[in-house]
Amino acid sequence: MIRFDHVTITYEGAASPALIDADLHIQEGELVLVVGRTGSGKSTLLRAINGLVPHFTGGTLQGRVTVDGRDTSAHHPRDLADIIGMVPQDPMSSFVTDTVEEELAYSMECLGIDAGTMRRRVEETLDLLGLADVRDRPLLSLSGGQCQRVAIGAVLTAHPRVLVLDEPTSALDPGAAEEVLATLQRLVHDLGVTVVMAEHRLERVLEYADRILLIPGDGRPPILGEPGPTMQTSPVAPPVVHLGRLAHWQPLPLSVRDARRQAGALRDRLADVAVDHEPATGARVVSIDRTRASYGQIPALRGITLKVSQGEVIALMGRNGAGKSTLLSTLVGLRRPDAGTVRIAGIDPATLRGPKLIGRIGLVPQDSADLLSRDTVGAECRDADRDAHCAEGSTAGLLADLAPEIDLDAHPRDLSEGQRLALALAIVLVAEPAVLLLDEPTRGLDYPTKARLAEILRGLAARGHAVVIATHDVELVADVATRVVVLADGEVVADGPTPQVVIGSPLFAPQVAKVLATCPGERVPLTVPAVAAALGVAG
Amino acid sequence: MPRMLHPGAWWLWATGLAIAASRINNPLLLLLIIAVAGLVVAARRPRAPWSRSFGVFLRIGLIVIAIRVVFQVIVAAPIGVTVLFTLPSVTLPDVLAGVRLGGPVTAESILAAIYDGLRLATILACVGAANSLASPARLLKAIPAALYEFGVSVVVAVTFAPQLVADLDRVRATRRLRGRPEGGVRGAARAAVPVLEGALERSVALAAAMDSRGYGRQAERSPGVRRATTAALLIGLVALIIGVYALLDASAPAYLGLPMLAVGLACGLVGFALAGRRSTRTRYRPDPWAWPEWGVAACALVTASTFLAASAMGMTGLVAPVDPPAWPAVPPLAVIGILVSVLPAVITPPLPRPRIPVGLTREAVGA
Numbered sequence: 001m002i003r004f005d006h007v008t009i010t011y012e013g014a015a016s017p018a019l020i021d022a023d024l025h026i027q028e029g030e031l032v033l034v035v036g037r038t039g040s041g042k043s044t045l046l047r048a049i050n051g052l053v054p055h056f057t058g059g060t061l062q063g064r065v066t067v068d069g070r071d072t073s074a075h076h077p078r079d080l081a082d083i084i085g086m087v088p089q090d091p092m093s094s095f096v097t098d099t100v101e102e103e104l105a106y107s108m109e110c111l112g113i114d115a116g117t118m119r120r121r122v123e124e125t126l127d128l129l130g131l132a133d134v135r136d137r138p139l140l141s142l143s144g145g146q147c148q149r150v151a152i153g154a155v156l157t158a159h160p161r162v163l164v165l166d167e168p169t170s171a172l173d174p175g176a177a178e179e180v181l182a183t184l185q186r187l188v189h190d191l192g193v194t195v196v197m198a199e200h201r202l203e204r205v206l207e208y209a210d211r212i213l214l215i216p217g218d219g220r221p222p223i224l225g226e227p228g229p230t231m232q233t234s235p236v237a238p239p240v241v242h243l244g245r246l247a248h249w250q251p252l253p254l255s256v257r258d259a260r261r262q263a264g265a266l267r268d269r270l271a272d273v274a275v276d277h278e279p280a281t282g283a284r285v286v287s288i289d290r291t292r293a294s295y296g297q298i299p300a301l302r303g304i305t306l307k308v309s310q311g312e313v314i315a316l317m318g319r320n321g322a323g324k325s326t327l328l329s330t331l332v333g334l335r336r337p338d339a340g341t342v343r344i345a346g347i348d349p350a351t352l353r354g355p356k357l358i359g360r361i362g363l364v365p366q367d368s369a370d371l372l373s374r375d376t377v378g379a380e381c382r383d384a385d386r387d388a389h390c391a392e393g394s395t396a397g398l399l400a401d402l403a404p405e406i407d408l409d410a411h412p413r414d415l416s417e418g419q420r421l422a423l424a425l426a427i428v429l430v431a432e433p434a435v436l437l438l439d440e441p442t443r444g445l446d447y448p449t450k451a452r453l454a455e456i457l458r459g460l461a462a463r464g465h466a467v468v469i470a471t472h473d474v475e476l477v478a479d480v481a482t483r484v485v486v487l488a489d490g491e492v493v494a495d496g497p498t499p500q501v502v503i504g505s506p507l508f509a510p511q512v513a514k515v516l517a518t519c520p521g522e523r524v525p526l527t528v529p530a531v532a533a534a535l536g537v538a539g
Numbered sequence: 540m541p542r543m544l545h546p547g548a549w550w551l552w553a554t555g556l557a558i559a560a561s562r563i564n565n566p567l568l569l570l571l572i573i574a575v576a577g578l579v580v581a582a583r584r585p586r587a588p589w590s591r592s593f594g595v596f597l598r599i600g601l602i603v604i605a606i607r608v609v610f611q612v613i614v615a616a617p618i619g620v621t622v623l624f625t626l627p628s629v630t631l632p633d634v635l636a637g638v639r640l641g642g643p644v645t646a647e648s649i650l651a652a653i654y655d656g657l658r659l660a661t662i663l664a665c666v667g668a669a670n671s672l673a674s675p676a677r678l679l680k681a682i683p684a685a686l687y688e689f690g691v692s693v694v695v696a697v698t699f700a701p702q703l704v705a706d707l708d709r710v711r712a713t714r715r716l717r718g719r720p721e722g723g724v725r726g727a728a729r730a731a732v733p734v735l736e737g738a739l740e741r742s743v744a745l746a747a748a749m750d751s752r753g754y755g756r757q758a759e760r761s762p763g764v765r766r767a768t769t770a771a772l773l774i775g776l777v778a779l780i781i782g783v784y785a786l787l788d789a790s791a792p793a794y795l796g797l798p799m800l801a802v803g804l805a806c807g808l809v810g811f812a813l814a815g816r817r818s819t820r821t822r823y824r825p826d827p828w829a830w831p832e833w834g835v836a837a838c839a840l841v842t843a844s845t846f847l848a849a850s851a852m853g854m855t856g857l858v859a860p861v862d863p864p865a866w867p868a869v870p871p872l873a874v875i876g877i878l879v880s881v882l883p884a885v886i887t888p889p890l891p892r893p894r895i896p897v898g899l900t901r902e903a904v905g906a
Contacts, residue, residue: 056747081753093741094748098587098674105823110753112819119824136891138587155752334712358718370713373733387718413736431718 001162001194002026002049007063009044009053018044018059021221024213026196028161031188032224033209034198035236037446039416040217042198043089046164049196050084051077068161082111085155089166091147092139100142100150101126101135107158118157125153129183144320145176149183156187163187165197169204170443173319173472174507177204184208200446203238203475203511206231207255228252236447239475239511242528246537259515267516270524270534281482282310285434285466286331291340293326300326302490303340308435308466313457315481315498316470317508323490324470325366328437331468332363345434355389355431362428363437364421369412371424377415378408380423388431399426402456418449425456435466442473454479478502478510478526499523541891543585544883546673547681548832552579553669555839556880559846560661563857564654565867568877569661573597575881576668582884584671596667600660607656612644619647619862651861677826685814702741706734758819768817771810778803835883845876 002025009019019041026032034042047053051072054061065072068083077086085107088094097103104125108118126132129149134142142150148168155163168184169177185208187193196213199205212230215222223230228251231241244253247266253259286308293301300323308314316324329335330342333349342349344361352360365371374380381395388394399406403422412420421441428436438457442450450473457467457480471477477484477498484501486494486508494501502508503517503524512531516524525531553576560572577593584590612626616639628641675693710733714720749755782800785791849872850857859867 050751052747052751056750077747077750078753078756081751081756084751086748086751088744088748088751090744093744096745096749096752096754102823107752109820109823110756112756112821114821115823115825118821122823158753329712332716334715353715354718354720357715363716365709365713365716370709370733371717373710384717427717 001028001030001068002196003064003066004048005064005066007048007061007065009041009048009059009061011057011059014059016219019048019215019222020219022063023221024224026194026211026213026224028194029188029192030210031184031195031197031208032211032213033202033205033227034196034213034215035202035234036215036222037217037236038200038418038444038449040215041222042215043166045213045215045222046086046166046196046198048072049162049164050080050086051075052086078110081107081160082158083160084162084164085152085158085160087148087151087155087163087165087168090171091151094151095139095154098138098140099135100131100137100139103139103150103154104131104157107155111158113158121157121159125157128156128186129153130179143176144172145179148172148176148180152180152183160193162194162196165195167199167444168197170200171440171472174204174474175319177201177472181205181208200236200444201238201473202236202447203240206238206241207257227254238447239528240515243512243515243531246528246532246535256511256514259511263515266531267518270516270531281312282464284309285345286468287341287343288327288331289341289343291330291337291342293330293335293337300490301330301337304487304490304492306485306492306495308468310434310464310466311461313461313467313469313480313482315477315484316468316487317472317474317477317484318487318493322487324487325439326490327487328363328439328468328470331435331437332361333357355387358388358428358431358433360433361435361437362431362433364424364428364439364441366439366443368421368424368441371427372412372420375411376408377406377410377412377423380412380427381408384427384430390430395426395430398430399423402426416449417444418446418452421445421453429460433465435468436460438467438469438471440471441469442471442476450476451479474502474508474510475527477508478513479529484508499526502526541889543674543677543826543890544583544672544835544887545681545826545828545832546678548828548835549673550669550678551836551839552880552883553665553672553839555842556668556877557662557665558843559877559880560658560665562846562850563873564658565857565859565869565873566654566657567859567867567869568857568873569654569657571874571877572661573664575877576664578881579884580668580671583887583890585674585890587674589675590671592670593664593667596663596670597660599667600663603659603663604653604656607659608649608652611648611652614640615648615652617643617645617648618651619645619864621646623649647862647864650864654859654861681826683811683815685811685818703734703738706737710734756819757817760817764813764816768810768813771806771813775803775806775808775810778806831887834886838880838882838886842876842880845872845879849873849876 004022004024007019007022008017010017022045034045036042044053047057048061048065049067051065053059055076061073067080070080070083072080095103096106101122104122105118108121126135129152131146131149131153134146139147139150152163152165152168165184168180172180181204184195184197188195197205206227209227211224212227212234213222213224214230214234216235231237231252231254240253240256240259244259247262249259249262253262284307286306288304288306290303290305291301292299292303304327316327318324326335330337331344331349333352336350347360349357349361372380374383377399378396381399382392384395385392396408399422402425403419406415406419406423412423415423441453445453454476457469461467461482469476469481481498483496484494484498485492486501502510503513503522504519509517510526512528513524513526525534556572556576560569563569580593584593622643622645625643626641628639631640778799781795782797782803785795785799786797846857854870854872856868856870857873
């Protein structure tokens with residue numbers, strides 16, 4: 001279906017190729033998962049399938065890409081629109097029209113499909129993706145999961161034979177992610193669509209893949225292979241695979257279900273090992289008392305009460321729109337609550353400005369690039385020194401600790417997601433805030449970068465900072481959080497130590513806990529390093 | 540049966556009112572036109588982001604009036620004798636002999652400026668009303684295929700404006716997060732860079748998405764047809780220009796006027812039709828043009844022709860007296876001509892009810 005003949009792609013002005021000697025053949029009806037580290041060329045490979053690379057991005061493509069017999073060098077993306085459906089990373093940025101129904105019809109209108117057929121396919125797609133209830137809603141009013149499904153539906157109506165998706169679940173809460181993945185699996189099974197998908201959160205998608213396309217990113221060409229053998233050596237792998245490698249399970253488990261069947265012996269070995277202990281916490285730094293906030297008529301927070309102490313790492317979880325971001329912006333004083341009090345170290349944050357504010361509380365926003373406005377990393381660091389009234393070079397020094405490889409002359413836009421996050425962290429941390437807030441920090445981060453972030457956050461907590469993370473990433477939560485607060489509809493529905501909240505929860509439990517726990521509330525390690533520590537071996 | 544009216548009908552209706560407004564400066568009639576437009580907007584406005592533009596255009600209208608008055612006070616020659624106050628006047632060099640700066644300011648000239656500004660504001664209100672009633676995206680579906688690509692760029696530009704405002708808010712918020720002053724000119728200038736960068740990135744992403752989805756696919760055309768299209772469009776344009784020039788310039792020979800205009804229009808239409816054949820687009824659920832649309836168009840025709848005829852025949856009362864100022868008369872025929880355009884508030888089908896109440900946008904709930 002999709003054939004890459006020794007394809008090497010080099011962007012203009014780039015020192016090395018973005019994709020090296022890809023030589024592979026994807027069969028019809030397969031679900032192929034593209035894995036690799038950030039910046040290894042996953043998006044480049046996806047965008048080469050429908051010719052966006054090089055027609056749209058520039059650069060040179062050596063070799064040949066053919067899809068269903070059509071060569072992308074002779075066909076523009078628009079000429080391939082009838083066989084390839086491309087769903088970009090941020091569905092919101094790809095919407096052309098303003099309502100769900102119109103968006104679903106847009107591709108068909110471009111392809112010149114007659115009115116009767118269009119009508120029928122839109123109705124079919126609305127049912128297939130469960131969007132019938134929202135058919136005439138403006139796209140701006142949809143939730144993240146709905147947006148993603150509309151973006152998939154919008155390309156499906158053209159009846160493409162190939163569906164290409166770039167990180168379809170990264171921005172979604174665990175529930176919405178499962179919705180989208182179930183939809184994709186149905187397309188592969190019922191309609192025989194070929195799906196090529198890149199995703200960082202392998203724990204969510206690995207079990208659905210027929211084959212894995214691994215991009216090593218170290219100069220070696222991409223490898224297309226069976227999931228088991230490929231995962232054996234992959235530099236990025238979900239926790240369940242790491243657990244399998246640690247316990248020398250054969251065949252290597254790819255899903256929680258596979259792993260549970262082999263986990264009996266490991267469970268017994270872990271049974272008598274004391275697992276974790278209550279972390280020591282210091283003085284209380286954040287107290288929120290019966291806080292309410294609303295947007296016009298719509299309540300966002302309905303009476304939240306929360307205390308945070310020094311040394312705690314708190315994970316705020318809950319579906320998209322549950323009030324996590326609102327809570328964070330209330331904490332930094334960007335919003336004044338309608339009722340209730342918010343105190344950071346005894347002071348109302350809404351009354352604070354300048355160095356007084358950033359010395360108490362810092363927020364790394366969802367898109368860390370928002371914080372940056374200068375054209376070099378060095379200038380950004382000097383600005384941060386000035387803003388926080390610190391000695392010149394403090395931020396640069398901090399950044400060198402967090403990410404020593406960053407060049408101070410680089411443009412912030414040229415940094416990888418992880419490096420940009422490190423820069424944003426350094427800028428926020430230079431003011432020594434007592435409380436550090438992070439909004440969805442792991443979007444677009446691969447496992448090694450995430451592990452690094454977790455290490456940094458643990459270090460901050462140990463030095464007495466309080467950290468609050470709003471996230472959908474259950475593996476990060478299991479790794480660093482000491483306490484989990486679950487929000488739903490603007491209310492706190494669960495608040496307790498991480499193991500207590502996540503073990504036994506079908507949505508919030510990390511993979512390791514799902515494999516090891518046999519009954520709810522049982523004390524088991526939550527991460528692979530914790531298992532390794534409990535067994536006394538190197539993880 | 541409840542349905543959305545064809546957007547073209549709403550634009551015709553608004554054009555009718557705007558033509559009426561352009562022929563008069565009687566403030567009572569102008570205010571009546573604004574009231575009629577407001578009434579119809581209140582009755583048939585869909586609940587969508589663009590439907591709030593009527594209020595925005597009214598506010599812009601107020602600004603226009605204010606600017607018009609300020610200009611009158613500073614530069615225009617005064618009319619009438621009731622001097623309110625005198626500004627220090629500046630003597631300009633001989634080259635600018637016709638221009639006056641400062642000097643006496645009279646009540647009459649200010650009144651005239653207000654009337655004049657009000658006329659512009661009324662025309663703006665009509666545009667705002669059409670904007671509120673007709674979705675820009677639906678209008679795009681109704682324009683000729685040859686103009687489609689131009690239309691897309693307009694619609695994309697329109698949908699980007701609210702996104703820019705949201706970006707600006709976000710960047711302002713991050714200034715607070717970095718402990719910097721949130722307002723100020725320098726702050727705004729620094730904020731502009733990331734906002735513009737964001738807008739640029741988004742438009743590139745959108746262009747890529749549109750290309751991937753088949754936007755701009757074209758049917759094969761023979762070179763003959765291609766040449767014929769270009770020739771028809773070019774000849775049409777030239778003939779139109781000559782025709783319009785001849786009509787406006789009384790000394791031009793008569794055969795250059797209307798005949799050239801007709802030739803130009805005909806060539807242009809042929810060119811459009813040929814160019815439209817190149818596009819292979821089809822339309823999903825196009826809006827029908829049925830009795831309510833004809834009715835709305837008829838109302839617009841009555842309103843516009845009433846005022847065109849009345850002003851051609853020199854009906855009294857269309858222009859309010861400013862020197863000396865007097866309470867403007869209200870000619871009944873003009874009132875009836877305007878009131879006809881309130882009929883669309885009742886003769887058009889009611890709006891379909893959204894199946895699920897439309898909530899706030901995702902940004903607004905902070906998701």
